[in-house]
Amino acid sequence: MATEPMTNPVEDTVAKVDGYVAVGEDLEFQRRWWRFERVVWTVFVLILVCDLLGLLGRGYLAKAQSKTSDQSVTMDYERIERTNTPSIITVNFGPGAIHGGEVRLFVSGSVVKELGAQRVVPQPKTSEIGDGGVTYTFEANRLPATVDIALSPSLPGIHHFTLGVPGSEMVQAKVTVLP
Amino acid sequence: MITILYAVAGYFFLLLTVRVLARRPGAQLTMFEFVLIFLMGGVIIAATAANDRSLTNCTCAVIAVGLVHRMVAMLKARYPKLGAVVDGVPLVLRERGEWKEDVMRKMRMAPEDVAAAGRAKGIRSIDQIDYAILERSGEISTIRTEEK
Amino acid sequence: MVVATVLRAVFGYCFLILMVRVVGRRPGAQLTPFEFVLVFYLGGLTLTGVVADEISLTNAITQIVTIALCHYTLTWLRTRSPRIARLLDGTPLILLERGRWRTDTLSGMKVQDDDVMASARVQGVKSLEEIDTAVLERNGEISILKAQK
Known part of the structure; x- marks a missing residue:
């Protein structure tokens, strides 16, 4: 029907x-x-x-510098990052950082994980894990001495990280990663 | 930051390229023009975004392109001369039953194209077309000879 | 991160809808070649951000399904609610009525008198005086009603 x-x-x-x-x-x-x-x-x-x-990253206002009071480490970084976008943390060592032809640099685990450290330039002589991070050792005799850490953040959010010469003061920084 | 500049430059570059590729008769795009558009668009997209494929960056690029397009539209409304540069001007192809030979030749139009446009409106022969105008959209409008 | 890719796809869809809507329709139902390129440019740039580095087939399928679902929801909402339909498509607007231009509509939609005349010519109208009413339709076309003699 x-x-x-x-x-x-x-x-x-x-x-x-x-x-x-x-x-x-x-x-x-x-x-x-x-x-x-x-x-x-x-x-x-x-x-x-x-x-x-640069308020959304990759510009003038995103750039930041932070140093320890004893000048052992000066760090240039970007306080606003973008996911999967390359950027660089530059670490400048001061006179107090070099001991016996080497310089040691501790970076917290968040640099490797959340901020996605791709490589460290120059190649560290040794790297050692512990204290919730990685300690790199570089050969160094004279100043100025610089280490670059290439980043490519993998997770959006607010991340904290610490970096410095073991035994002396550390620099702490907060990075906002946009999607 | 640099992406915004790339996006604005990309917009004007595309505008120029598409504008100088002469307007073809018929409002519909041909297969070849489609391919061309995809090719040009794709290349510019890759260059604009470059290695920063974050959502923030791409959103800003899209906003920049949208903003430029809107600004061009606003300027076009204010300065008709700019409109002529960006969109072109309507061109008379046939006036009172006479062909405008130079316009026809420069726009690479054949009388058959006009006849086709006329047929679409039920005009059977070219003689019955009084005026034919090549519009800015690429369409051909025809006006029938009034019967006496 | 499946959640992140799905969210990116939803954001990309909504953002493009808003973008296309506010960039504004130009008169003419057909897209001009440049508008084609523009649409492709906008779409492609959004796409780059939506896909980012996750170029796996799984991700592609997830995001396509997400966008398809968004679109389905939107079209469903459009038929359900006239208010949403109006929000998405806008409303037809009168440009010219009985020999008088609606000036704020013209400037607001960035339509000029020669746009109206171009549509009129396609219908075989020879001058502006012959037009009784000109309406900017939701699809961007300008429809012309001839004055009765």
Whole structure:
């Protein structure tokens, strides 16, 4: 048995202009939409300005420097990072850091894990694990001496890390990783 | 930061490239033009994002492109001259039943293209086309000769 | 991180919807070649961020299914609620009515008189005086109603 198709009478449901052309214009809604559009574009411009300044990473305001009070370590890093985007932590050693032709550098485990340390330049002579991090040893005799740690953060979020010469003061830093 | 500049440069570069590739008759894109567009777009995308494939970066690039496009649209509305540069101008191909030979030749149009546009509107022969205009969208509009 | 990729896909979809909506429709139902490139450019840039480094097939399928689900939900919502439909598609707007331009609509939608005239010519209308009503439709087309003589 075939059932009848469901039907509904055709009514004048689309709004008319001057009662003669069915347009269904909703000017009130459009005015509100224009206001909304303006807000959206303002927000967009603000985002771009933040990005240009570096508030979203990779710019002037993202760069940060932190040093220990005894000047054994000065570190340049970016306080705002982006996921999977390469960046570099530069560690400058001060005069108090070199002992017997070597310099030792401790980095906390979060540098390797959350911040995704890719490689350490130059190649450390030895690396040793312990104290919740890695201690690298480099051969060094004269200043200035610099070590670069290439990062590629894997997890968005706020991460803390510590870095320094074992036995002396450590530098602590907070890095915000954006998605 | 640099991505925004790349995105803005990419926008204008694409605009220029697409604009100088002459407008083909018929509003529909051909298969070849599709491939071309994908190729050009893809290359620019790869260069714009470069090695920073974070969501933050790509979002900023998209916003930058959208903003530039909107600004161009706003400027076009204010300065009709700029509109002519960006979009082109409508061109008369046939005036009072006479072909404009130089325009036809420069736009690489054949009378058949106009005849096809006329047929789509039920005009049977070219003689019945009074005016034919190549619109900015690439469409050809035809106006029928009024019957006397 | 499956959750992260799914969230990225949802974000990418919603962001593009918003972007396309606020960038604004230009008159003309057909996209011009440049608009094609633009759409591709916007889509591709978002795509780069959404996929990022997870170029496995599993991830591709997860994200495609996510985006398809988002789209399905949105189209379902659109049929259910006229308010959402209006939000997504906008409303038809009158540009010209009985010989008078709606100036704020024209400037708001960035439509010029020659855009209206271009649509009119396609319908075989020869001058602006012959137009009774011009409506900017939701798909970007300008429909022209000829004045009755």
